[in-house]
Amino acid sequence: MRNFLSDIKVTIKNLLARKGRSFLTILGIIIGVSGVIIIISLGAGAQSLVLGQITKLGTNLIGVLPGKSNENGPPTAVFGVQIKTLTLNDANALKNINNVPHATAVAAFVNGSATLIAGRESVDTSVVSTDGTYPKIQNVDMAKGQFFTEEEGNSGSNVIVLGYDVATSLFPNGDELGQIVKIKISNNNPASNSDVGSIPFRVVGVQKKIGTAAFQNQDDQVFIPFIIGQRQLLGIDYVQFIRIKVDDAANVKMTMEDVTRVLREQHNIKNPNDDDFDVRDLANAIKVLTNITGTLNIFLSLMAAISLVVGGIGIMNIMLVTVSERTREIGLRKAIGATRKNIRSQFLFESIILTLSGGIIGIVAGILISYLIAIGARFAGYDWAFIISPIAIFLAVFVSILTGVVFGLYPAIKAAKLDPIVALHYE
Amino acid sequence: MLIELKNIVKNYDNGGIITRVLHGVNLGVEDGEFIAIIGPSGSGKSTLMHTIGFLDRPTEGDYLFNGENTKDFTDDELARIRNERIGFVFQSFNLLPRTTVLDNVMLPLFYSTNKKGHEHKAKVALEAVGLGDRLQFMSNQISGGQKQRVAIARALVCDPKVIFADEPTGNLDSKSGSTVMHILEKLNKEGRTIILVTHDMNVALHAKRIVTIRDGEIVKDQPIPESERVHSKAVSD
Numbered sequence: 269m270r271n272f273l274s275d276i277k278v279t280i281k282n283l284l285a286r287k288g289r290s291f292l293t294i295l296g297i298i299i300g301v302s303g304v305i306i307i308i309s310l311g312a313g314a315q316s317l318v319l320g321q322i323t324k325l326g327t328n329l330i331g332v333l334p335g336k337s338n339e340n341g342p343p344t345a346v347f348g349v350q351i352k353t354l355t356l357n358d359a360n361a362l363k364n365i366n367n368v369p370h371a372t373a374v375a376a377f378v379n380g381s382a383t384l385i386a387g388r389e390s391v392d393t394s395v396v397s398t399d400g401t402y403p404k405i406q407n408v409d410m411a412k413g414q415f416f417t418e419e420e421g422n423s424g425s426n427v428i429v430l431g432y433d434v435a436t437s438l439f440p441n442g443d444e445l446g447q448i449v450k451i452k453i454s455n456n457n458p459a460s461n462s463d464v465g466s467i468p469f470r471v472v473g474v475q476k477k478i479g480t481a482a483f484q485n486q487d488d489q490v491f492i493p494f495i496i497g498q499r500q501l502l503g504i505d506y507v508q509f510i511r512i513k514v515d516d517a518a519n520v521k522m523t524m525e526d527v528t529r530v531l532r533e534q535h536n537i538k539n540p541n542d543d544d545f546d547v548r549d550l551a552n553a554i555k556v557l558t559n560i561t562g563t564l565n566i567f568l569s570l571m572a573a574i575s576l577v578v579g580g581i582g583i584m585n586i587m588l589v590t591v592s593e594r595t596r597e598i599g600l601r602k603a604i605g606a607t608r609k610n611i612r613s614q615f616l617f618e619s620i621i622l623t624l625s626g627g628i629i630g631i632v633a634g635i636l637i638s639y640l641i642a643i644g645a646r647f648a649g650y651d652w653a654f655i656i657s658p659i660a661i662f663l664a665v666f667v668s669i670l671t672g673v674v675f676g677l678y679p680a681i682k683a684a685k686l687d688p689i690v691a692l693h694y695e
Numbered sequence: 696m697l698i699e700l701k702n703i704v705k706n707y708d709n710g711g712i713i714t715r716v717l718h719g720v721n722l723g724v725e726d727g728e729f730i731a732i733i734g735p736s737g738s739g740k741s742t743l744m745h746t747i748g749f750l751d752r753p754t755e756g757d758y759l760f761n762g763e764n765t766k767d768f769t770d771d772e773l774a775r776i777r778n779e780r781i782g783f784v785f786q787s788f789n790l791l792p793r794t795t796v797l798d799n800v801m802l803p804l805f806y807s808t809n810k811k812g813h814e815h816k817a818k819v820a821l822e823a824v825g826l827g828d829r830l831q832f833m834s835n836q837i838s839g840g841q842k843q844r845v846a847i848a849r850a851l852v853c854d855p856k857v858i859f860a861d862e863p864t865g866n867l868d869s870k871s872g873s874t875v876m877h878i879l880e881k882l883n884k885e886g887r888t889i890i891l892v893t894h895d896m897n898v899a900l901h902a903k904r905i906v907t908i909r910d911g912e913i914v915k916d917q918p919i920p921e922s923e924r925v926h927s928k929a930v931s932d
Contacts, residue, residue, distance in 0.1 A: 285793035350765040527891065603750060604849070605778020609769045668863040688750050692785065 273413055279617045290622060296579025297626030298633060301664045303572040306641070312641060312655035317559050318686025322550060323479070328517050328527065329405065330524055331553075332362075332510040333529070333546040352506035353544040356498070357511050358534050368512070368526045370519040373404035374506045378498050384574050385450045385466070386438040393434050394489045394658035397497020405513045411435075413473035415446045416493060424495035427470035432477040433487040444471045451492070453501060467500055479649065489693065491607035499667040517656075520549050573667070580623070582672035587619050587679035590607065591686075598683050600690025613636070619676025627668025631661055696762070697856065697888055698724035698747060703756035705742050707910075716742045718757065718911040724890065726856070729883040731891040733901035740909040741861065744892045747773075748781055748859045749773045777861050778806050782850025786862035788842040790834040790849075796821065796832040800848045807853055820848040824878055825929070840871025847878055857888040864898055876927040900925040 276563035334351035362368055383390055400421030402408065402635045408415050420517055428449055437442050441560045469492060478486035498504055514523045524547050531537075537632050555578030591598070598611055606614075645652035677688045720870035723865045724730060739763045745751040749765070749907040760764045760776065761795075768776070771860040800817040804828075806838070809851030821827050824844040829837060834845065843863060851856050860879060880901060883889045893899050900919065 281794075281798070390788075541766065596789060597791060600785075600791075600800070601806075602774070603748075603777060603783050604803040605774050605853075607774040607806075608718070608808055609771075610774075689745050692750075 269512050275613070275617060275620070278620050279614065281346055283618060284442075286422050289586070293583055294579075294622050294626030295331045296582040297668055298575065298577045298579075298630040300572060300576035301630025301668055302634035302637060303630075303662055304569060304667075305631055305660055306638050307568040307572050308565065308636035308657050308660040309634070309655055310641065311561055311568065312657060313638075313652050315558065315561045316653040316655065317645075317650055318561065319554055320653075322557070328512060328514045328520060329374055329550055330360075330512040330520065330527060331425040331548050332512070333548065334506070334508070334544065336543045336546055345662045351544075352504075353535070354507040354510065355505065356507060358545075360509055361530050361534050362510060362527060367530045368523060369656060370515050370523045370526070371512045373401040373513040374510060375399040375401045375405050375493050375512075376510050378502055378504065378506075378508045380497070381500050383452045383499065384434065384438060385452070386447060389438045389440070390405040391434055391437040393431070395497060395501065396489055396491050397501065398491060399494050399496045402491065405511050409478070411474045411476040413471070415491070416472055420497075421493040424493050424499075426467065426469045426496065427472045427493065429475065429491040430471060431472040431475050431487045431489045433485065434490055435471075435474040444474050448469050448591065449451045449490075451501060453503075467496070482573035496573070520551075520623060524549060528656070575669060576667055579626070580675040583619055583623060583671065584675035584679060587615065587676055588682070590618075591615065591679050591683045594683075595686060595691045598686050599688045599694065602686070602688035603692060608684040611664055611686075616673065616676045619679070620672035623668045623676075624665070625666050625673030629666070631664050634664075640672070696723050697726040697728075697760070698722070698862075699757075699759040700747070701757040701759070703742070703743075703746060703753045703758065705739075705746060705751070706754045706780055714768050715913050716848075717746070717753070720908075720911075720913055722747075722906065722913065722916075724857075724879075724888065727886055727888055728904060729889045729891070730881075730904040730906055731893060731899035732908060733893055734904045734908035735900045740892050740894075740907045742906050743908060744861055744890070748783065774806075775808075778803055779853055780856050782853070782855040782858040784846050784850050784858065784860040784863045786842070786844045786865040788839075788866070790842055790845060792835055794834055795830065796826065796834060796837065796845050797831050799834050799845055800852050803853050805848060816852050816854075817848070820852040821845070823851060824848045824873050825874075830903045838871070839867050841872055843867060843871065843875050844878065846878065847875065847882075851882070855887070857890060858882060859892070861892045863891070863896070864893075864895070870930040872898075873927040874881065874929050877929045880926060886925060897925060900926065 290404050332354065334354040356376060359374060362371065363374045365371070368374075379394060380397075381392060381394045383392050398421070400418035403415045411432065413429075415429050416425070420427050428451075430444060430449070438444070438449060439447065447470070447601065448468050448552040450468050451470060453467065475487070492501070498507075512523065512527065514520050527547050528543075531547075532540075532543070535544060537543060550685070590685050601611060601614075638656065639654055642652050642654035700722040703717055703720040703722075704715065707714045708808070712890055720743060732740050732743060739915050742751070746753050749760075754874060765773070765776075780917040791802065795815055797814070800820055801813050804816060818827065818830065826841060826844055826848065829841065829845075834842065837845070843866075847858075847863075851924050853857055856877070863875050863879070867875060876898065879889055879891070889902070891899065891902055901924065902919060903924070904916070904918045906913055
């Protein structure tokens, strides 16, 4: 290149002489690039949101689910299959400090939904049946009273802890502690008279407002002792899942091995392939979710890349039109001493500068829109992180230059090949 | 001898049908001459000018420019000759639209190997055609006569030996045409070779020698006595 800077200056002058067309030409690139930036930013934001929701549940946690599943895939229970291989006996065996020395707390869970009645008020909510160890596993902030004790939990006392929203629905005037709430017994037979089957519970605590964690409204649920929920409310004899708190993050792996060993003994399993349970830690869950969002990101980025290619074809189109519109100019330039190489680099330069400025505008627009989305998501109450990946920006610049070269080359060669005499007399 | 054509033949191939446009043209032009090539349309005068101006290569024959045979010159070498030794003035001006007068005149310098003093050279060339006060005008904001003078300034800016003018007054009214011809005469007086292509005898009579071409052959080549020459004056526009 003879004089690079003056080439660039002249090219920009040429393009600015046709502002409107230049802008329309690069619109496809702008949309494509800003699409890439937005998608990658949204992907990263969503991922951080998901991870944030998971870590809100607490760290150093191990989960045990019934049924065997691929460790990189989601647990079997996600697919709605009820598997009954996990029992209260298993949970009790895990509670034994000799079996699992690093477990500081073990809680079994069954979930269901039911109608709660207090006086004239009633509300449908999800009922979590668990052990009194729950507050050791999960941070529990009580607005009033306290969570039921381990003794109350183990003995299956008729006590209940209300989530914030449930409490305000049932007791609009406050003063919930000590009041009686009735839970209708779930019955699969809709013809049965459900009035007969309801169990009274005494309110011992109300949780503070929590908001959303793990994509569930944590304020729209109640807690009752495990035994009473499992046997009387749901009428089942299995455990849906078990959560174990480990004393230190360093011991999570060892504890998972302990849990697996205990459960194999319990279930008399010799061959690991026969496992009918699934032990996972949070790191595992995070890995699974990262896999899913990563795949999603690649897919969406591909879509955006396709739009970049379409934008590039648009550039080629316009450049070809430009070449034939400027045939006389090309002829003149050749007549006054431009070589083929001069003409080729002029047009190639134009398309590169077009796509590059499209890329830069696209990056700015993409960042701006991602930022607005982040603000909107935060306004809607999500803990959304505004993340712009430098790799995405680098990639966008690189791809837009590449688009300019690839789609500008053919028109540039075409321009360079024009015969000056024909070009000069072109009308 | 600045330009020496020896038995130049030019054929055009139109999809297998070969048309012979120049039938063995012999022509010599000395440094500092002012010649007019005249002939009716289709006579081959434009083809002859394109060939002399290195916009096209002859099919046969030799073209000696400044004593050098240009037969084996590469395209890039011819582009360099066009840039440094030749200035073109076209009938339809061929200025870049939406570009200032100054930038238009500077355009050939952009392709020149000489990197210095572009703006100064362009200003000098514009002074020479009397447009020193129009530097920043857009090329589409000036009159036709002014456009052609900008085109002459553009032809002059690389300080060429020869200026080719292809029907330079063809798109102009008589006043503007007169100014343009006056400038060409002045440039010739300053020592530049002028080759004028026209079909208009009144324009051709500005030259010192008229070459008449018909059916691809030179049929007449005669000097014009000073008494018969036409001289134009600059008319303000």
